[in-house]
Amino acid sequence: MRTANQLLAVDLRAWTPEDWSAAATVATAIFTIATIGIALAAALYAKQQVDLARELREEQAQPFVVVDFADNPVMRQGIDFVVENMGQTLARNVKISVDPPFATTFDEYGYPLKDAPLITDGIPSLPPRKRITALFDGAPERREAGLPMKYIATVSFEDSRGRPQEPLTYILDLSIRYNLLSPTEYGLSDAAEALRDISATLKETRSELRGEFRRRRSEGERRDATATRDSGSSDSGGTAAS
Structure with missing residues (x-):
């Protein structure tokens, strides 16, 4: 081999x-x-x-619609519901569905967010960086009322050419906002409340001053009247003695 x-x-x-x-x-x-x-x-x-x-x-040129909860800049411990297009192009026909339907402590005042056109009808067009904000609830009041803390929001929309985009799903969890340490930040509502307190204090002070002025004036008038009577009595006694 x-x-x-x-x-x-x-x-x-x-x-x-x-x-x-x-x-x-x-x-x-x-x-x-x-x-x-x-x-x-x-x-x-x-x-x-x-x-x-x-x-x-x-992908960078597509609209990107985000929904979330955020702090209200005016109301202390107020919660906003925010819808924002963070993409670079126009979003059309934006629809938002929420499970379970929104429930807030403001519903009893006749302004239920679940029935607002923002939720029921959607947004016809949302330009890039456009932000829509709705006052959602107050954190302490909501916790006391025992309302749901977690929602699942699904957002569907179209791009600027009317082409449907993949729906986006967000878990909105309010419970993470509680039991957190944070510095106290005073806003416009606090300033307005302080001004109202100052105004009430000034009104009370003016009322007390007016009362004190009237009391002192009355005392002065009584002293003057007493002095006048005493002076008249002295004059009458002297005339009789002569």
Whole structure:
């Protein structure tokens, strides 16, 4: 049996010009195939990069509608419901569904958020960076009322060309807002309350001052009247003695 070395042994000195030409042709073909393979791989990689860049640009150019709860800037411990388009293009036909339906302590005053057009009808168009805010509830009052603390909100919308976008789902959890340490921040409502207290104090002070002035004036008038009577009595006594 022939060994591997014998099978691989090649006597290059015995090659004819035709053998060398055939070997060169085979080597050229192999090199060409390898070059084509590399070129195809490079082209495929470039196409993937182009597709990825295009998808990234399209995603960056899409509307991105977010719903969440936020602190009310005026009412201390007030909670806002916020809808905002954080994308770079217009969002159309924005619809918001909430499970379970919103319930707040403000409902009894005739302003239930679940029946507001923002929820029932949606938003026809929401420009980039447009923010819509609705006063939702007060944190202490809500906790005392035992209302739900967690909602699941689903937002569906279309892009600027009217193409439906993938619906976005958000878990809105109010319970994370409780039992947290935070510095006290005073807003416009606190300033207004302080001004009302100052006004009431000033009214009370003015009333007390008026009362004190009237009391002192009355005492002065009584003293003057007493002095006048005493003076008249003295004059009458002196005339009789003469």
